[in-house]
Amino acid sequence: MFGPLICKPGSSKNNKTGSWRVEVKPKFLQKNCIACKMCLVICPEACITGNEKNTYICDYQYCKGCGNCAAICPKQDIVMIKEDSKE
């Protein structure tokens, strides 16, 4: 194929990478959150949203379960739990 190939901006969102998670997923406890935003800043999947204290959450449609949000949270307010747990 010749010429430029042009795609729709942000169309990667069609690709639901949440299915990649195998063992663990983050649980946002929303108890001791100080709204420092570090989880949002570090998430490689750009799938964390939130604004006020105790409002941060990830979009499980995209979260790959890497665990860096839990690792960076200074309040240990994000924990990694088993993928199949009902919580």
Add this chain to the structure above:
Amino acid sequence: MPEHLFTSGHTACSGCGQSLAARLVIDTAGPNTIVVNNTGCLEVFSTKYPESAWQVPWVHSLFENAAAVASGVEAALKYLGTKDTINIIAQAGDGGTADIGLQALSGMLERGHDILYVCYDNEAYMNTGVQRSGLTPFDANTTTSPIGNNSKGNPRPKKPLPEIALAHGIPYVATASVGFPQDIQRKVKKALSIKGPKYMQIHVPCPLGWRHEPQLTYAIAKLAVETGLYPLVEFENGVKSARQIKPKPVEEYLKTQARFKHLINNPEELKRVQAVADSNIERYNLKLQ
């Protein structure tokens, strides 16, 4: 919350440091930005046709010439009279920057284009299966610097690319790390406020190539800085500043990654890696007084 300019659904490995660094860079640069991207993991995982994770104009160059293509984009914007309102970022991996793209980068720096060049340094050619590059660290086990009876891994130290960029007399050079994400944001902001060629090199752990647990991406990047193995330095018009550290032993960093596993019970070799950190600490005056 504001939409990211680099979106979910990209296909980087879980915990990929490069994907999070690229998002920090473009979110800081903002929507008035054109990105030119070399071939490499970032290009592959962010633009799986017909999808794209980019919400800004983004051009794929060849493996070797993002700096040259970006130079052309800059010249065109100058001709149109719109350069002053638009940022241009050229970006590539360490292989694409330190090895095959070095000529194009040098030309871009020497001609004085108003472009921010970002090198995502995951310390090997990851997209093609972990071959060593000029930025692979001393003693790392890669597929082209394998360990064996007569080999402890990569026999050469990292190419001093920030200094090579600096030698072109450009106004801004900085190293950064995903272990210090706000520092990346600050440096991108500063770089884009300066006219002329800028060079930034960001240390980005690669769980696949470094063989580490994905949840350790942040912690490992931080340790590289805290041991002195990846100094965070900044040169503004040639004047140096550096993040001060209380140096930790290099072993704390090395033991987190299987690419360095062969060094752990080898005091002789550990000493040689420690010497690399010590010489960085002295050279850039990193020790917290």
